[in-house]
Amino acid sequence: MTDLLKLYAMDVDDLQVISAALEGAITSPGEISYAAKARQLSLTVSRMRWEKTSERTPREASRIRCGVLIADIMNIRSRGIPRDIPTLGMELLSIHCKEAEEGLHQISLIFADDRELELTVECINVALTDSGEPWTTDKIPTHDLEN
Numbered sequence: 001m002t003d004l005l006k007l008y009a010m011d012v013d014d015l016q017v018i019s020a021a022l023e024g025a026i027t028s029p030g031e032i033s034y035a036a037k038a039r040q041l042s043l044t045v046s047r048m049r050w051e052k053t054s055e056r057t058p059r060e061a062s063r064i065r066c067g068v069l070i071a072d073i074m075n076i077r078s079r080g081i082p083r084d085i086p087t088l089g090m091e092l093l094s095i096h097c098k099e100a101e102e103g104l105h106q107i108s109l110i111f112a113d114d115r116e117l118e119l120t121v122e123c124i125n126v127a128l129t130d131s132g133e134p135w136t137t138d139k140i141p142t143h144d145l146e147n
Contacts, residue, residue: 004130005051005066011124012097015107018068018128019095024048024141025066030086032117034076041070041119045092048141049134062134069129072122074104080115090115091141097124 009015025045032043047066082088091112100106105124109117 003052004064005049005128006130007128009124009126015095015097015124015126018126021050021128022047022066022068022092023050023094025092027090027092028087029081029083029090032081034073039071039073041073041076041117043068047130052134053140060136061138061140062136064130064134065132067129067131069127070107070119070121071125073119074122075120077118078116079118080113081111081117
């Protein structure tokens, strides 16, 4: 079995590590689920295995299926994420976190094409777990940071 990544974030620094691991991950609206009673958001992504990819050897690049769970959600808002197109491919660019009112935090999942999920959380409680076997890919995300 492959080295599977399992990460847990309880503070902003931890969340930055998870954000880096998920940069360029591909998901779709149908793979994002919010359970209001449980106050949890889950998403399934195909993430780049950056920890195994070298810029010098892009032929060895690989992806793996990965589950992400964000808990203790007080409020959720989305922008540009069409619920009526469940198979629309969306690329996760980064995850940002900032303090909000009354000791809460705001976690933003920033996707390409001006799409965003904004979560107000009671505390930072995020888990990432790889699943299954990786597959090779020659599609390595690159982003123009100038625009």
